[in-house]
Amino acid sequence: KNEVEQSPQNLTAQEGEFITINCSYSVGISALHWLQQHPGGGIVSLFMLSSGKKKHGRLIATINIQEKHSSLHITASHPRDSAVYICAVEADSGGSNYKLTFGKGTLLTVNP
Amino acid sequence: KAGVTQTPRYLIKTRGQQVTLSCSPISGHRSVSWYQQTPGQGLQFLFEYFSETQRNKGNFPGRFSGRQFSNSRSEMNVSTLELGDSALYLCASSLLGTPYEQYFGPGTRLTVT
Numbered sequence: 242k243n244e245v246e247q248s249p250q251n252l253t254a255q256e257g258e259f260i261t262i263n264c265s266y267s268v269g270i271s272a273l274h275w276l277q278q279h280p281g282g283g284i285v286s287l288f289m290l291s292s293g294k295k296k297h298g299r300l301i302a303t304i305n306i307q308e309k310h311s312s313l314h315i316t317a318s319h320p321r322d323s324a325v326y327i328c329a330v331e332a333d334s335g336g337s338n339y340k341l342t343f344g345k346g347t348l349l350t351v352n353p
Numbered sequence: 354k355a356g357v358t359q360t361p362r363y364l365i366k367t368r369g370q371q372v373t374l375s376c377s378p379i380s381g382h383r384s385v386s387w388y389q390q391t392p393g394q395g396l397q398f399l400f401e402y403f404s405e406t407q408r409n410k411g412n413f414p415g416r417f418s419g420r421q422f423s424n425s426r427s428e429m430n431v432s433t434l435e436l437g438d439s440a441l442y443l444c445a446s447s448l449l450g451t452p453y454e455q456y457f458g459p460g461t462r463l464t465v466t
Contacts, residue, residue, distance in 0.1 A: 346396075
């Protein structure tokens with residue numbers, strides 16, 4: 242069974258701080274996703290990665306396949322970054338069908 | 354381009370009833386996935402449809418079913434509702450499935466009383 246563990250569960254930061262959210266998983270995967278969920282429920286896909294590193298604006302996602310670990314970094318955090326960040330993995334099934342296993346999420350609050 | 358739409362947005366049902374939720378994917382997308390989100394279990398995968406065929410299924414009882422139409426619109430049905438079915442139900446569409454990006458709808462908030 243594929244377990245996805247995120248840490249920390251809750252994170253409070255001051256505006257401008259550098260933030261790191263971690264995700265560990267237990268089985269081989271074909272891809273890892275980072276999602277953002279704002280109050281009210283809407284989910285936005287931030288990154289999908291299977292190796293290395295991706296950057297989009299102030300957000301950076303890295304993955305280490307050998308260590309089964311990924312990190313999401315937010316540079317120069319801003320109150321609008323306040324949201325729940327969710328890590329999800331696709332088991333390595335060899336197909337093109339989506340079947341994601343999710344972490345419990347990290348609630349980030351950025352204070353001005 | 355219109356995003357993923359879900360109807361209804363909010364729904365209140367009584368235990369034992371059944372419910373049907375609808376999802377309209379982004380135009381041109383052929384893969385539709387359904388997820389359940391509860392405070393206790395978080396997000397869980399229900400099933401994925403592609404070209405009117407269920408391609409994958411999560412670990413949910415048979416009371417949860419779905420289908421996809423030729424225009425890629427999808428419906429999800431839950432029969433004999435239980436209190437524990439109260440949740441946010443999200444659908445997401447993708448062009449062809451992984452590794453194409455998924456786009457999520459706003460969700461349907463189901464409350465079972």
